Amino acid sequence: MCLTVYHPFVPPASLTVSPSSSQLFEEDSASLSCEEDDSSAGWTLRRKTSEGQLSQCGSGWGRPIGSSCKISMTLSWDSGVYWCESREGATSNTINISVTGGPVILQSPVLPVMEGDDVSLHCKTKTPPSNLTAAFYKDGSLIRTEPTGHMTIHHVSRSDEGLYKCHIGSHGESPPSWITVTGKPTTTAPPTPEAPPTTEAPPTFTAPPTSAVPPTTVTTSTASTPLQFVFRLLCHLVVFCPYCISTVLMVSLYRQRATGNNLAVSMVMTPPTQAEQGLDGDYDDVIDDVTTEHHF
Numbered sequence: 001m002c003l004t005v006y007h008p009f010v011p012p013a014s015l016t017v018s019p020s021s022s023q024l025f026e027e028d029s030a031s032l033s034c035e036e037d038d039s040s041a042g043w044t045l046r047r048k049t050s051e052g053q054l055s056q057c058g059s060g061w062g063r064p065i066g067s068s069c070k071i072s073m074t075l076s077w078d079s080g081v082y083w084c085e086s087r088e089g090a091t092s093n094t095i096n097i098s099v100t101g102g103p104v105i106l107q108s109p110v111l112p113v114m115e116g117d118d119v120s121l122h123c124k125t126k127t128p129p130s131n132l133t134a135a136f137y138k139d140g141s142l143i144r145t146e147p148t149g150h151m152t153i154h155h156v157s158r159s160d161e162g163l164y165k166c167h168i169g170s171h172g173e174s175p176p177s178w179i180t181v182t183g184k185p186t187t188t189a190p191p192t193p194e195a196p197p198t199t200e201a202p203p204t205f206t207a208p209p210t211s212a213v214p215p216t217t218v219t220t221s222t223a224s225t226p227l228q229f230v231f232r233l234l235c236h237l238v239v240f241c242p243y244c245i246s247t248v249l250m251v252s253l254y255r256q257r258a259t260g261n262n263l264a265v266s267m268v269m270t271p272p273t274q275a276e277q278g279l280d281g282d283y284d285d286v287i288d289d290v291t292t293e294h295h296f
Helices: 215-269 274-295
Strands: 014-018 023-025 030-035 044-049 054-056 063-065 068-071 080-085 095-100 104-107 119-125 134-138 141-146 150-153 162-168 177-179
Touching (some): 014 095, 030 044, 104 162, 119 162, 141 150
Parallel strands (some): 023 095
Antiparallel strands (some): 030 068, 044 080, 080 095, 104 119, 119 150, 134 141, 134 162
């Protein structure tokens, strides 16, 4: 069992190949590169062949140029898995390359394809012309036949992932190649940092609607109603009592004056009775007698 330790400070590298195809003819040239952010990591091209041999670029195959490897003429035993590896043991993505001595290859994406992208496949012959009518297969089933040997899959999805190959009737069939489809990366917004407690705004008070009267207001109004009534009654008494008293006094005085006048009138206007008339006559006679006797 082999334990690989990854250095935490080594940035990752990405392996690319030119031409960008997972299948190559024998005697083709190819260039593999470790695209990196830090050249001091010391990336090296490594591979494991289909026979199980593990080696690095320059050890019997290829020519190292920095973090790249140039293969001037490929052979069938160059088929295998390739990757980049740093001095600390960090690794890049892997690429499967198939080198064939046959007459037909399928040029397909060497790296995984993202969902929603378009994928172009080319069924190519080693000898010209290379744009012949070709039939394309997925997982052993015919997809369709293209007269120019090119087929495009628009807006690929996970269901398009599988093993592809092509066939040209007058030349033969290509080796199969696996096409991987990956999902689009989801971008998640970073969480909003929580504000410290000291900067939090105090809770705002929302006033009740005008149509709603708070219970305290109702209680206060109810309790103050008798006091207001008493106060108003006192005010009315203070205002109207002097008026009432003066009115009563005036009425009393008026009635007394009226009674006195009636007595005076009755005393003056009452006619004398017969007895009074007799007394008056007698009184007159006496006066006359006295007067007469005085003359004698």
